[in-house]
Amino acid sequence: MSVTAAPGFVAAGVAAGIKPSGNPDLSLVATADGLPVAAAGVFTRNKMTAAPVITTRAHLEATGGHAVAVVLNSGNANAATGQQGLDDAEAMCASVATELGIDASQVLVCSTGLIGIPMPIDVITAGIPSVVAARSSDGGQSAATAIMTTDTVAKQVVVDGGGFVVGGMAKGAAMLSPNMATMLAVLTTDAAATPEQLKAALVFGVADSFNALDVDGCTSTNDTVLLLASGLAGPVEESALHAAVAEACASLAAQMCADAEGATKVVRMSVIGATSDAEALIGARYVSRSNLVKCSWYGCDPYWGRIASDLGSCGIDFDPSKFSVSYGGVTVCRGAVDADHDAAAVAAHMAGRNLEIVADLGLGSGAATILTNDLSHAYIDENMGTS
Amino acid sequence: MSVTAAPGFVAAGVAAGIKPSGNPDLSLVATADGLPVAAAGVFTRNKMTAAPVITTRAHLEATGGHAVAVVLNSGNANAATGQQGLDDAEAMCASVATELGIDASQVLVCSTGLIGIPMPIDVITAGIPSVVAARSSDGGQSAATAIMTTDTVAKQVVVDGGGFVVGGMAKGAAMLSPNMATMLAVLTTDAAATPEQLKAALVFGVADSFNALDVDGCTSTNDTVLLLASGLAGPVEESALHAAVAEACASLAAQMCADAEGATKVVRMSVIGATSDAEALIGARYVSRSNLVKCSWYGCDPYWGRIASDLGSCGIDFDPSKFSVSYGGVTVCRGAVDADHDAAAVAAHMAGRNLEIVADLGLGSGAATILTNDLSHAYIDENMGTS
Numbered sequence: 069m070s071v072t073a074a075p076g077f078v079a080a081g082v083a084a085g086i087k088p089s090g091n092p093d094l095s096l097v098a099t100a101d102g103l104p105v106a107a108a109g110v111f112t113r114n115k116m117t118a119a120p121v122i123t124t125r126a127h128l129e130a131t132g133g134h135a136v137a138v139v140l141n142s143g144n145a146n147a148a149t150g151q152q153g154l155d156d157a158e159a160m161c162a163s164v165a166t167e168l169g170i171d172a173s174q175v176l177v178c179s180t181g182l183i184g185i186p187m188p189i190d191v192i193t194a195g196i197p198s199v200v201a202a203r204s205s206d207g208g209q210s211a212a213t214a215i216m217t218t219d220t221v222a223k224q225v226v227v228d229g230g231g232f233v234v235g236g237m238a239k240g241a242a243m244l245s246p247n248m249a250t251m252l253a254v255l256t257t258d259a260a261a262t263p264e265q266l267k268a269a270l271v272f273g274v275a276d277s278f279n280a281l282d283v284d285g286c287t288s289t290n291d292t293v294l295l296l297a298s299g300l301a302g303p304v305e306e307s308a309l310h311a312a313v314a315e316a317c318a319s320l321a322a323q324m325c326a327d328a329e330g331a332t333k334v335v336r337m338s339v340i341g342a343t344s345d346a347e348a349l350i351g352a353r354y355v356s357r358s359n360l361v362k363c364s365w366y367g368c369d370p371y372w373g374r375i376a377s378d379l380g381s382c383g384i385d386f387d388p389s390k391f392s393v394s395y396g397g398v399t400v401c402r403g404a405v406d407a408d409h410d411a412a413a414v415a416a417h418m419a420g421r422n423l424e425i426v427a428d429l430g431l432g433s434g435a436a437t438i439l440t441n442d443l444s445h446a447y448i449d450e451n452m453g454t455s
Numbered sequence: 456m457s458v459t460a461a462p463g464f465v466a467a468g469v470a471a472g473i474k475p476s477g478n479p480d481l482s483l484v485a486t487a488d489g490l491p492v493a494a495a496g497v498f499t500r501n502k503m504t505a506a507p508v509i510t511t512r513a514h515l516e517a518t519g520g521h522a523v524a525v526v527l528n529s530g531n532a533n534a535a536t537g538q539q540g541l542d543d544a545e546a547m548c549a550s551v552a553t554e555l556g557i558d559a560s561q562v563l564v565c566s567t568g569l570i571g572i573p574m575p576i577d578v579i580t581a582g583i584p585s586v587v588a589a590r591s592s593d594g595g596q597s598a599a600t601a602i603m604t605t606d607t608v609a610k611q612v613v614v615d616g617g618g619f620v621v622g623g624m625a626k627g628a629a630m631l632s633p634n635m636a637t638m639l640a641v642l643t644t645d646a647a648a649t650p651e652q653l654k655a656a657l658v659f660g661v662a663d664s665f666n667a668l669d670v671d672g673c674t675s676t677n678d679t680v681l682l683l684a685s686g687l688a689g690p691v692e693e694s695a696l697h698a699a700v701a702e703a704c705a706s707l708a709a710q711m712c713a714d715a716e717g718a719t720k721v722v723r724m725s726v727i728g729a730t731s732d733a734e735a736l737i738g739a740r741y742v743s744r745s746n747l748v749k750c751s752w753y754g755c756d757p758y759w760g761r762i763a764s765d766l767g768s769c770g771i772d773f774d775p776s777k778f779s780v781s782y783g784g785v786t787v788c789r790g791a792v793d794a795d796h797d798a799a800a801v802a803a804h805m806a807g808r809n810l811e812i813v814a815d816l817g818l819g820s821g822a823a824t825i826l827t828n829d830l831s832h833a834y835i836d837e838n839m840g841t842s
Contacts, residue, residue, distance in 0.1 A: 114792065116767025148760045148775070150792035167802050183760025184793060249796045275821025289764050359746070363835050377676050380503025387504055388535070404503065405537035406571060415471055445832050 070208035070224030074237030074258040076298025080202035081214030086143035086181075086188055092214035094192065096164065096199045097254050097296070098137035104174050105298050107135040108266035112275055112291035116315040119146045119153035121292060127173045130380040133263025136174040137173065139164045139196070140215050140255055142239070146179040146187050147289040155434050163193045167200040178252045178292050180217055180239060212237035215252055222321040229312035232259040232301035238320040240328075251278060253293040253320055255309045259309055260299035268306075269313040270295050277317035281325055281439045282356045293317070310430055325439045330446030334439070335423040339379070342434030347384040348437035354382035355427065362443035367419040372401045375427055390430030395423065409453025457595035460622030461645040463685025464488050468601030471582025471611035473530035473568075473575055481579065483551065483586045484683070485524035486639050491561050491716040492685050494522040497661055499678035506533045506540035508565040508679060510548065510772045517560045520650025525641055526551045526567040526586075527602050527682055528579060529626070534676040535571040537747045543574040550580045550840035554587040562596035565639045565679050567604055567626060584803030599624035602639055611711040616699035619688035625707040627715075638665060640680040640707055646696055647686035655693075656700040657682050663705035668712055669743045680704070712826045717833030721826070722810040726766070729821030736823035738749040741769035741813065749830035755805040759788045762814055777817030782810065 072079045076099060086092035099105050109128060111121050128137070139160050146153045159429030161175035168175075179187075202210075212222035216239050223238040261269070274293055306418065326334050337356050342348035355361055356376045364371040372393040380386050388404035397419030400409050417423065459466045463486060464815070471481040486492050496515060498508050526547050533540045550560035555562075566574075589597075599609035603626050610625040627638030647655070652782050661680055712719050724743050731734035739794065742748055745765045752760040759780040775791035783804030787796050803808065 073593075112768075114764060114768040115773040116763045116778075148763050148788070148791045150775075150790060152792075183764060184758075184788065187792075289760075289767065314739075328534075357744075359830070359834070366835060370569075373532075373676075376503045376535050377501060377570060380676065381501040386502040401535070401571065403537060404535045405539075408575075419817075428824060443746070443835060445835055447746070448753065448832055448835070 070226060070235050071211055071237040071254055071256055072205050072208035073226040074233040074256045074298060075190060076258055077256045077296070078203040078205050079198050079207035079211035080197045081200055081206065081207065081210035081212070082195060084199070085191045086141055092210065093141055093143045094195045094199050095140040095211040095214040096137060096203055097167065097256065098203055098209060099298060100166065100205065102136060102170065104131065104134040104136050105296055106261055106263045106266055107133055107176070107294065107296045108270055109176070109292055109294045110270050112288055116148065116289045117138050117287040118179065119149055119157040120179045121290060122154060123157035123306045124176045124292065127161065127176055130173040131268050134174065135176050135296060136170050137164055138178065140178040140252060140254070141192060142217050143187055144179060144181040144187050145183050145290050148184040149186060152186060152350050156189040158310045159189055159193055160196070164200060167197055170207060176294060176366050180215065180252050180290055183289060191382045202404045206360040208235065208237065215239040220327055221339040223320050223327070225319040227312045227314045227316045228424050229259065229304065229308050231330050232257060232304050232312070234291040234312040234316045236316050236320060238324060240324040251288070251291050251324060253295070255313065255316055256298070257295065258301035259304040260267050260302050261297045261309060264440045265306065265309065266295045266297055269309050273313040273317040277314065277321040280437060281321045282353055309347060321439060325441060328441045330351055330444040332421070332444050333423055333440035333442040333451070334421060335365060335425060335441060337436055337440055338426045338435065338437040339429065340435040341429040341431055343385045344434040345436055346434070348434040350383055351379050352438040353428070354378050356438040356440035359443055362419070362441070365442035368442050369396045370400055370418050376401070376404055379427060380427070385431055386429060387431065392428045392430065394426045396423070457613060457622050458484050458598055458624040458641055458643055459592050460613040461594035461620040461643045461685060462687045464643045464683070464722050465590040465592050465643055466594035466598035467586050467591065467600070468594070468597035469582060469586045469589055469826060471586070472578045473528055479597065480528055480530045480585050480617055481525040481582045482598040482601040483524060483590055484598060484643065485555065485590055486685060487525060487592065489555055489557065490664065491518065491521040491523050492494050492531040493648055493650045493653055494520055494563065494681065494682055494683045495650050495657055496563070496679060496681045497761045499675055501676050503535065503676045505545040505566065505676040506536055506675040507566045508677060509541060509681065510544035511563045511565065514548065514560045514563055521555050521561065521575050522563050522755060524551055525562040525563045525565065526583070527639060527641070529567050529602050529604050530596040530679050531566060531572055531574050532570050533566040536573055539573060546580060547583070551587060554584055559706040560803040563681060565677070567602065567677055569637050595622070597623065602626040607714055610707050610714070612703045612706040613701045614699045616646065616691065616695050619644060621699040623707060624701050627710060630715065636731040638678050638711060640674070642680070642682040642703055642748060643683065643685070643689035643698055643702065645685050646691040648684045648696060652693065652696065653682045653684055656696045659697045660700035664708040664716060667824060668708045669740055708826060711760050715828045717831040718828035719808070719831050720829040721808060721814050722752060722812060722828060723824055724826065724827055725813045725824040726816065727813060727815040727822040728818055730772045730819040731821040732823055733821070735821040738766050738769055738771050738814070739823045739825040743827035746830055749828070752810060752829035753831050757782045757787055757801050757805050761793055763788070766814060766816070772818055773816060774818065779815045779817065781813045784811070
């Protein structure tokens with residue numbers, strides 16, 4: 069199910085031999101009938117754009133927003149690979165196109181894994197016939213599994229839009245940050261929509277989901293969210309499509325945050341009472357990136373002084389006398405001074421896996437929430453080497 | 456020596472009982488004759504300004520830039536403490552003033568330690584007579600020791616300005632970031648200078664030293680650098696004073712970076728070839744704050760792809776085709792593609808404690824260097840709780 073939940077799509081995942089571990093590493097999502105459908109994507113804003121992002125953008129432009137298939141590999145990001153990387157991304161598309169009897173521009177491509185390592189393109193193209201042959205309407209699970217890197221679980225979602233379905237899969241562990249860092253997601257729907265309508269639904273959907281996710285402040289070279297629409301359910305209300313896509317994105321983002329590298333806490337860090345939503349977002353993101361704050365979460369420590377210090381230094385309007393913080397709904401500081409509170413209730417909240425922290429600037433009605441994690445020993449272990 | 460190296464100054468450090476450990480926690484620096492001298496300070500830009508910063512600024516303003524003494528405590532930052540904190544900072548100054556027979560406005564105050572905890576002001580004021588009584592011309596070492604928090608060594612410096620001396624002490628471990636995060640430094644000199652000249656020398660001196668230090672991106676509520684001038688050596692060239700103060704600041708900043716919480720690497724991260732110095736600084740700071748990059752340094756891994764990814768996403772001008780990176784002078788990537796290089800030489804460099812990394816954007820002549828560290832298990836251990 070998941071990326072194959074919407075009628076009209078097939079998928080598969082296989083072990084092509086890209087990963088030394090022998091784990092699945094090559095996925096395909098395609099239309100069941102091999103004909104092109106409307107498609108749209110949103111991509112990383114990193115200027116160090118990976119080759120598959122460049123190739124996928126170019127193909128969507130060449131076809132006016134249509135595609136038959138998406139090929140995805142894990143184990144190598146095909147980023148910082150120069151002209152050879154672009155040639156390799158095109159070769160992946162061409163290989164799929166040959167198998168399906170379509171044009172290479174009708175194939176989109178995503179890669180995730182290490183940066184700066186040449187692609188084992190012969191291994192990949194040798195594996196493509198098998199992943200194409202394996203495609204089926206129940207291949208969603210295997211496709212979602214083969215895009216995992218340091219993910220510990222496959223991320224999938226199905227949303228019932230009321231007369232249509234949005235299904236999807238995603239991967240993402242470390243390097244999760246604004247503008248969809250090292251995350252890939254492929255969504256499918258049976259709603260009928262133009263490429264422009266799909267793009268609008270995606271832009272709406274990622275804003276409060278993937279783009280509100282900030283695990284470590286690093287923005288990847290490869291982030292891509294794609295949405296393909298088979299149209300088999302016929303036209304739907306724009307608002308219904310937006311809502312269903314947003315719900316799917318939110319679910320996948322929450323799954324990513326819960327599975328972020330080394331995380332022991334999933335934190336909803338809200339800043340309210342800011343002079344604007346934009347200032348609230350700056351503040352929430354700054355706190356979410358603060359290693360001192362992240363370490364205190366790891367230690368189950370409601371050390372609000374560090375949150376105050378970060379908000380005071382991030383450049384937004386800030387007045388200590390109006391500042392308060394709550395953990396799990398219990399206010400621990402008012403006017404930037406310790407407030408009488410139920411310490412046992414706060415300790416119980418901090419000991420849990422899901423933290424709800426609200427910093428109120430007391431200045432206006434601006435608000436923003438970032439979904440983030442703590443900083444743990446395991447995060448360092450996962451990121452101190454490439455091997 | 457150190458803060459008492461310049462003729463005309465005395466100092467002392469004692470254990471007043473602020474720290475549960477019983478370690479020294481109360482310091483004094485004063486003029487030997489108890490008369491006011493020219494003084495200046497630069498302070499944190501954090502809007503969550505700690506009480507001692509507010510008090511010291513007010514005293515310098517009230518006296519037109521003159522002071523007799525500086526009282527400093529470790530163990531409690533007197534930050535996020537509201538009106539009581541301001542009262543406590545004034546009480547510390549008043550207590551010193553009583554002992555020295557001067558006005559409270561002639562005393563400056565610095566605090567470092569935990570945020571958001573009321574000051575044990577009775578313990579501190581009870582200790583002040585003993586630290587005042589202990590002051591001597593060879594008290595620099597004890598004063599430098601009593602301002603330590605998670606520092607593992609006292610930081611001191613003496614610079615021979617050629618006819619005059621600049622001496623100083625500092626503390627700072629975690630939370631070291633731009634604009635002098637959780638660092639305190641007191642410098643003294645026997646050069647004769649006006650408060651304005653001292654301020655100018657400080658602003659010059661901190662720019663490429665304390666303000667180029669970025670350990671974890673967190674900016675403290677308490678950062679203060681003070682400079683007092685006894686004038687006993689008579690007037691000096693402005694350029695000589697600037698150079699000596701800058702040298703003292705650079706030495707203290709390097710000592711801080713070398714002793715940063717949990718650090719196993721001291722890294723000079725340079726960005727050159729930027730379209731401006733300002734863009735280079737944004738880039739160097741962004742890379743220095745990247746947890747993925749910091750983890751790879753901890754793992755001795757020359758993973759230039761992460762540096763490229765950070766520079767591509769930090770908002771500055773970036774063109775992969777012109778981008779190169781070197782570690783210890785060995786270029787490992789050119790045009791954002793792996794370059795043939797001596798891998799053994801790079802591995803040897805990465806295994807050392809001091810890393811020199813240069814990222815060349817290839818676009819212009821803008822350059823900046825940030826002094827920073829790796830991210831280690833020990834950093835988390837030191838910051839996961841307040842106890």
